Amino acid sequence: MPSKTPSKFTATAAALLLLGAVACAPPEKDSSGGETESGTNAAQATSAEDFGGMEGLVEAAKAEGELNVIALPPDWANYGAIISAFSDKYGITVNSAQPDASSQDEINAANQQKGRSTAPDVFDLGQSVALANTSMFAPYKVEKFDDIPEAFKDPDGTWVNDYGGYMSIGFDSAKVPPVTTIEDLLKPEYQGKVALNGDPTQAGAAFSGVMMAALSQGGSADDIAPGVEFFRKLKEAGNFLPVDPTPATIESGQTPVVIDWNYTNATETRKLPSWTVVVPPQGVVAGYYYQAINKDAPHPAAARLWQEFLYSDEGQNLYAQGGVRPVRADNMLTDGTLDPAVAAALPVID
Structure with missing residues (x-):
């Protein structure tokens, strides 16, 4: 399972020790980008208008021919289908690196491969890593920018939330007793059986798991010590x-x-019928991930076209099919563009 980055981070979380890593490599490449139809450098474009419209953006992206993504597992938020749909639609090769990497790994890779053809073009990050690295992002407003609620985007388009969900506990009902509360996990029946997805100091799922435990133990977003104590x-x-x-x-x-x-x-329930998923009411943690363009992207036009695709009706519906709540969900429900077959199953994010 992928390990995305923490939505928040405090020194207390470091008390939980796990791991994280990154590997890098290859050739240098000028990532300054070519000029758009209007004479704007692709790496400086802030909207499709700078390319003369969507047709110009598509043409520029096709000319680059490639897009580098990182930390996007095929079974996370339906990214396997999203990548295939984008590649098929535009004839652009998508190079997917380190699918199981954390958000911090994404930033590390961008820094270590800066100026190389293999550097990430785009990021999909947890809150804390995203907000700590906004200087690395290129402002860009997709055509659907005004349809995205203000609370879920930077006013200049430096970052935009893309999808969200709830922290949960999944368990195999054929192997363990039903889990109804977080406290249940301390019972002898679960000895050697409780795993956390990733390192809380680097992975959003893991950190949010600690947060969920903290809330259930009387803690808060500003006091996760009870969550650390629970894991102890x-x-x-x-x-x-x-x-x-x-x-x-x-x-x-x-x-x-x-x-x-x-x-x-939830993706496991399709493969393992006995796999059950619960969102414990004692520690509800909801969150969105952050989408951004690497300002040093080796394929700046393709990076911008990727953003356009993700926030289009097609891209948002593909997210929804992966069981996540796309950021434009409410407006799409209102105007009837969200696939009704998946709309009813979407997690509600307050």
């Missing part, structure tokens, strides 16, 4: 399983209980 107790009881869960570990029974986003956990 979980480890002391022998219930915490220091294994990063994946579809393979779930299906094999190695990780019969997983703390992760509801949409990621």
